[in-house]
Amino acid sequence: MKVVIVGNGPAAVSAIKAFRKVDKDSDIVVLSAEEYPAYAPNCMENVIRGDIGDDALFYAGGFSFYEKYKVDLRLGKEVVSIDNKKKIIYVKGGEEVSYDKCLLAAGASAFIPPIPGVELGGVTTAKSLDDAKRIRKWILEGRVRRVVIVGAGPIGIEDAETLRYMGLEVSVVEVFDRVLPRMLDKHMADLYMKPLEEEGIRFYLNSQVVAFHGEDGWVEAVEIKKLGSDRSIYLPADMVILSTGVRPRTYLVEGTDIRLHVDEIKGRVVGGVLVDEYQRTSDPDVYAAGDICSGIDVFGRHRWIALFPTAQQAGAIAGYNMAGLKVKNPGLVDYNAVKTRMVTAGSGGLFEEADESHTFELDNQIIKIFLRDGVLIGYQFVGLPKVLSVNKNNPFLKDSITFKFTGQGLEASGVLMHHFMRYRDRKVTQKVLSVIKNGALRSLANPSHDIPLFSL
Template sequence: MSDRPKRILVIGGSAAGPKAAARARRMDPRAEVTIIQKSPDLSMASCGYPYYVGGVFDDRNQFLCTPTGVVRDPRFFMNTKGIEARTRTEALEIDRERKVVLCRDLEQGTDSEVPYDKLVLATGARPVMPPVPGTELKGITTLQSMEDADYLRRVRDEGTIRNAVVVGGGLIGVETCEALELAGIHITVVEMLPQILMFLDWELAKLLENHMKAKGAHVITENPVSAFLGENGTLTGVKLANGTELPCELAVVAAGVRPNVDLARAAGLDIGEAGGISVDPSMRTSDPDIYAAGDCVEIPNLLTGKKVHAPYGDLANLQGRVIGTNITDAGEAVFPGTIQTGVCKVFDYTAGATGLSERHARAAGFDVVSVVHAEPDKPGFMGAALVVIKMVAERGSGRLLGVQCVGPGDVSKRIATAAMALHGGLTVDDLTVADLPYAPPFSPAVDNLIACAHTLQNKMAGFMDGISCREVKEKVDRGDEAFILDTRGPDEYELMRLGIGEVLIPLGALRGRMDELPADKDHEIICFCKISLRGYEAARLLQAHGWTKVKVMEGGVMAWPFAREK
């Protein structure tokens, strides 16, 4: 066996690549580790781009720094880690038989071959551009690179643009919307699908859309871009499928990304059905000496078993660490897959999800039951803020399938807890007795996630017949003869009311006013309050007095995603 140090070559210097290289260096101090990076920057914290654009921080180097403030440039990688990082260098071709990669120095214009024993592909993803006329116009950009972030930051700082369109209502789209709106630019978000943030179910996405509109943004759904309009090579507007023209001087395309697999495909590596490089749990490709990680790969969804493209920075780092272990023979590390956990900030709200939405769970063939629960994230005397949670479980087994959460309260904490519950294969019953930390500055005595599980447990046991706000609105629009009972107090009713024909009977007065309810015990009654806790108590009371079709509007007024009368 040769005593020559192992040659490890990494293509891609954003997240997965540097993590794999750094882990490999720690596992094998003798290895020769090289990073090839086309961009001039390394280890960019790309998820921070919208916040730089929005002026949350001003020092560009903060994208590139260690926690102690040292910029991760080629000198840092060589001096601190003993890793050669070649920036402004493009990998052109992989010769698997000779185990070399043809590279081009983009500054010198010269080509060279770099040998490897183990090769890591971390080539990332490319933004999707709408297949419409005008994409070449000046004023159209994405937010995929440091160059894009620099351009949009200049737009913000110069203050000359007044109107912009964000094409796409996903994570990057809504974060970019906030960044540009805070810069004083009037924003319209255009989404071709029926809602923004497709990882949420419609009713929670609608709450977030309402909040964006309240902050001054305009949101258009189900009306895709049909053309970019311009004069003299410069963008002047965006035309939609229905003929509407939106004047603007800037368009940010955030319509998703596709795995960048050109290099892998040309080398004959297997590409999967989701469009990413195929890898096994060790992150090894179809070539045993080539590994891949990050936005260029596809991985299993742990709940459905289906391969998915999950372009998240946290997953890229985890996968890179697994590769760094395996290419140095330091162990047998595995990355089993993803439950696709995500979170984003939009103005004063946070939106997060983990696992499957109800829509995706049904599409995957699960028999599901779900509930929406609204509640403050801590006691009122500690400055409570609302969180609205939707929990999805498998009917029968009660196995947790997914959790979504939106609101101005502490959403991230609930999503993180739910993600670990999914990793542990917990059921709704398990969650109802979970031992989570409690103190008034941080949560209610019964945490929101546990309280949501209690509500779903009641629904699954038949103690509560829940109905969504959307179903209630559909009943009202059809003219169904349901009796809608608002159990809040008169002061709450005067402050805010839905205006859907509801009858106000406060819970404390309900026992003495049952003669005001439908005499027919089989008449449908829908109860609600601010969050529908009193609505649930009213429903149990009416059931005890013989009414047979009593429902609770899940989440109450706080989860109502439609216009209110007051």
């Protein structure tokens, strides 16, 4: 059997490992548009700072990973389409690759909004390793002093903090009324944003970018307007980072009968390639995992969740099943955490559908849980900062910047996530609420405490 994997990210890596646990001999071919072995896509801000080594960046083991798992890795091969009837994958330049089973794991591409001036030099995305290296190069060359980031999602926020650490002037423009709009509600987002503002990051909420301006082919200013206003504000910029979301690479299945995630009521595409609980598409020999597809979440509904953990989870399921097993995905969760050191934040599950919420303040942590019919359906947290001294040995740091750090928030998120996944069907009783209120979060994740905690 010949298995061809389109893409080389976390979903592909997990699929390869799972497949080889079952099938030691079948051929595996990986087609990647990039020129690198699999790397951690959630560490691009580390690349910009220059504080990550190859062992961590190429987390699967670099090129030795493909040797270990007997994978035919083909780099620089951009797949443009698939013909699932002929079982052929078409590569840019005319190459054709046949398959017996195929895994679509090509992820998502950064969305570049059609804003006038977007083609100017210094305007870039920050999603890929090449993007991060380009940004770092511009900074080291001294070309950048003032940065405008368009979009206050996780990538935009992480980049904003990173660039502020590196001594740059940073402004963030967000069309919504809060930062991290898909992770936090207004109350929690404002708590999270305040320490970032205190560190000198300027936020322009409820604002949209109208145009990028520059001479000699390089950006010099970003024109923005408050929603509902005709007055333009011009933000000086030597570099602009577009953090305006991603789009699944569903163009790979255009012209085929492979189904996409469509809102049946509105009649429009709302996600990626549609897969079942086995990560199969509507073609039983074509699987999909990661940011390219819409999988089934823990609530039993199809959702497009473009996150590292869900890609790893879905990739493993696809790998097992391509090898002949019949393993169900237990359900995806849109768990996310922002890797900022000034202040931490994270969330998981659903918020808009809650009929009840509870907020707790614990030692520099704000925890909010969301219930529906008494059952936990989601949570949010913000870990507020503690002051630490500046690391004088870092050449990028400026004495005028006060640094803060909290490690508590991420631990709280991990415990809540653990509880959320294991006990999502149980009612949130007063005992559970009191445990959270009293700060005994670890008891929620400790199996030895299950019986006394929940009185089973």
